[in-house]
Amino acid sequence: MMEPRVTKRERKLHLSYELPHRIYSAQLYPIPALNGSTIIIYAHDRGLRILWRGGRRPRHAPKASSRVDGRVHDPDITIIDDDEVEEEETNGEQPDDEFGDEEDELDPDCPYPSIIQDADIELGVKVLHLAVPSIPSAIRKSHALSQQGAVVVSCSDYSQRVLSFDLLPPTDTGRRDYVRRIQHQQIRVSVSPSPCTGLAAKIVVYDSSQSEHEPGSTSFLLVAATADYLLFYRFVIFEDLSNVSQDAQTRTVHVPHSARNLTFHPSTTSTSMLLSDASGAVRIYDPFTTEADGDGKPAETMLENTESTVSSSGKWLFAFTTSYTSNSGAITRRKQVLDAAWILNGSAILTLLEDGEWCIYSLNPEAHPNANLADPILRGYLGAASDPTRQPKTTASRLAPMTPNTRQAKAETFFASHPKAAGAAAQGGLAIVTSSMRAGGQENESVILWYNGEIYSIPSLQTFHQRSTTNKSGGSSGLGSLYAPGLTHITDVNLMNESITSIAHFAPPAASSGVGQMNTQRDLLIAGEHRFVVLQTPTPASGAPRSLFQPASTTTATATGAGAEQAVSRDQTMLDAGHLDLGGMDRLLEGMASDAGASRPRRVGFAR
Template identity: 55%
Template sequence: MEPRVSKRERKLHLSYDLPHRIHSAQLYPIPSPNASTIVICAHDRGLSLLWRGGKRRRKRSQTNGRAQDHDIIIIDDDEPQLQDSLEDEEDELDPDCPYPPIISSVSIDFGAEVLHLAVPSLPSILKKSHALNNHGAVAISCSDGSQRLITFNLLPPTSAEAYANDVLARQILLNLSGVPCTGLAAKIATSPESLGGAKFLLVAASSDMLRTYRFAIFNDLTNISQDAETSALSLLHEVKSVAFHPSSTSTLLLLSDTSGAVRICDPFTPATSENQEAGVTEMHDPETTPKPPGPGKYLFAFTTPYTNSSSSSGGVPRARRKQVLAATWVLNGNAILALLEDGEWCIWNLAPTEQSSGNFSEPTLRGFLGTSTGPQTKSSSRLAPMTPNTRKTKSENFFAGPAPESSGVSAAAPQGGLSVVSSSLRANLPDESVILWYNGEIYSISSLQTFWQRSTNRGGGGGGLYAPGLTQIKEVDMGGERVTSVSQFAPTAASSGVGTMNTQRDLLISTEHRFIVLQSLRATTPTKGLFQAAGKSGEVDRDQRMLDFGQLDLGGIDRVLDGMANGEGRTRRVGFAR
């Protein structure tokens, strides 16, 4: 599979055409044992798995005089067997366009369209173990109303047909009621005591019911219990999106529905239980958080602002709450980020501070994406622009409210989504990289921790002079198609270092009939090397440490910039890695 390649400044734009209508494309969080990144595409003909980069599988090999089947389960302890099944080297990359090739692909036909794809979040303690390094698991929902749990070998196959048949034979089929699924989420959770209590959690929402499944995991994902603990929770409104809490032990769930509410609930806790999740206070509002009659418990609901909805018959506009396109947990589960139908975004703080407003249900931050359409309103966000030089343009684009709708704009229903992934630790604080997409526009927050601190503290407690903000990604050519999903690649070893916290990750963007990889071209000389190329070694090391912790003063920034200007390589501006 060869892409159409274009090069713009320091980025590669790779466009892969597929003969399917893509509903979602996601990256599996664990790489294959051969170092490939696995791309999973849900489309109108089923599911496709693609292996990007890494060592290729050998066609055949001989063990004790017999041909060996490489699609059998590979055990981590049997390292020689794994190495014998792979080529000695990865494919050589073109130095002008160094992008990894698609070395293998498999298409799996489930006899129905795959409409939703849920890649489970994995606890960091499991990522470092050998329990899940050989096989992966994802949840899907199909157009026939079924949900399925799919397990697959992380190694690329030698026979695509045999691989697909093996996946179909091991699938776990759920919910044959025929009711379409409107939201799907998956998670691998652990007990605080040991890895032995790991369970695969799956929730599927329909028009009036939230169904939950809890599977026991034994040894690795090749041995998942076929019998799940199941329960059902009645819903007052149709769910638009679902998301699990990022904590490895929490079963809290975030639901957004058609009433314009974002609700926190625990579907796995009995309604009579008095146990509460740490850090969350149970606050029931009779109008928004009714207690369910069976298992499960609602904790709180946040409601969106009102908007005027025009009548199709030309009557008086009717006030209603804005619809939520997507909602997810951020700031390590201490806040909620939501994207609304008119391009407005809101962040609710679940851990109020002295700087927060007294109203818990009001968003702490809110704003509008650049060219979103809707009523002209002024945002209440106190978010500072990314740099002093761009203060005026950023304020006009991001914080002055949505622009009036121009003539000729399509009246199609708005679409949007969120992608949040954990980032590197900064000053011992967990950070996150966030992508917001709304119709044909994509925006990035490379360091949410800095974004949050600078926005909520007038003193600018977020660190360096040029803190990262909300920036639009304009390098993506969608070819006139709508975005269906956005996923973020893990940072590469070449990108680690000083500029990591301010560097936009590589992106996987799916549109209706193609997926696009937006890849940054890495500098041949590491940024840290540029910083250390000038000045006295002791002084440079001290400036480097202060910069890492976001505490470098103006004098230190001047020394770093002078050193970069006198050293080898292109001069860079502190705080940016482009």
């Protein structure tokens, strides 16, 4: 199995996995396997590779899932199938004896989950883009989605493919059949005349008012690919995800400029999407909203007093344009968009530009009544070289004395990635994940921004947005500082001078749910060109030695009730995560002192 190179720095575990492939994208599947494993999928120069991290290891060969035979009526869709592949039908229940009783025991000194299984899906071509569909939380526990998954890929032969797979890991003896089953059940879309530059996928739940869905279907998989035009593929999902190819609908939409990246609206039922193009614009488009729909608007994207262009394929809802470049002597043009994403539950848009500038646009006119929707409500810069208001640091001498401050500066310079060479195209992206960690069950969002090898984190976007846009007088300020509350620079990632290809968030540990997670950075999966790095906060292993500030005796000896026990446990959890305040430290020290006094007799004077 894969073994990482482990280093510790800044209260984080740095797990570096070297790979024999050229990685183009790495993603985490939003639903874990039933054995507790986290599923990592990455695209490489020969196909796909699926990794299962943590969880119970398989004992016996798992049975193959059932597949309903169906034909595709769309001439642009082809199912690659093999009648010689025999598959056994199952009742959908995975026997308990298929996996071990417990997960692997973690090393107390360096606790991290291992890669328990992997499956390499050879497709014979390079997979340049990988899209994991966003799945509504309301249907994640359904029968089909809890056992089967689906991913969409774009290949170097200009084709897009949909691959379905079992979430449970195979055994070593059943891995070959597992891979063959994925290869033979793939859905290959007809080859396009130009390479794909953007890919997105989403599972949409049918609305109760919709009557066009087929009997027995619960939702549909919506796939969008772009180059010089937009391609939409709509696959109906029944009770089995391995049969998502029933009556696939295809739609082609011409765009005014070559599009680059795509992302669907986070709403459960909305089909509107966000795309950026080569003109420096970010556009909102809904492929299934036509003029015959009346005054219906996409869910949670209420844009009033805006003109829209209606076509037979859908509706263009709005467009945001970036600012102009200020390069002296060059032709004036708008800044290119490296990435754009929905934020704040679809009520705002976050963009990252080619010079490191990030902007937040609001789609809610009521929240900012005096602001123009086309102008950003908040903006800032990533990196010192891109911000004209920040002066570069000067080095006094190469032989400066090695003090603790200079040692830390030297270490940050050594581990930080090197800046891009002059003339090289800028690279960057956004990674956003939603969780329900806030008080009252409200959803919170964590954001990762990466630009030319530098990584920045916003653990709580709602808190950051509120603090940055509201001043003392109750108005809004248009300039956000790089070091505003909630925006931090992650410097302890070493990719061996490789460029970042993608970043994804791990789900928070279930044991720490709701305890300091709102403002705590999540564990990250950072993919380079030939390696990926897991940046993880160490979690105490079962049976591990107790912490330095945790007394040897049980905390219940000094607690005076259930409330005190929870307080001590919460303080210890915050200390392990590195986010304990002074008040919590005082409580832990007092408990340790009281336990120490109770464990040994008190001596008076010089009596022995």
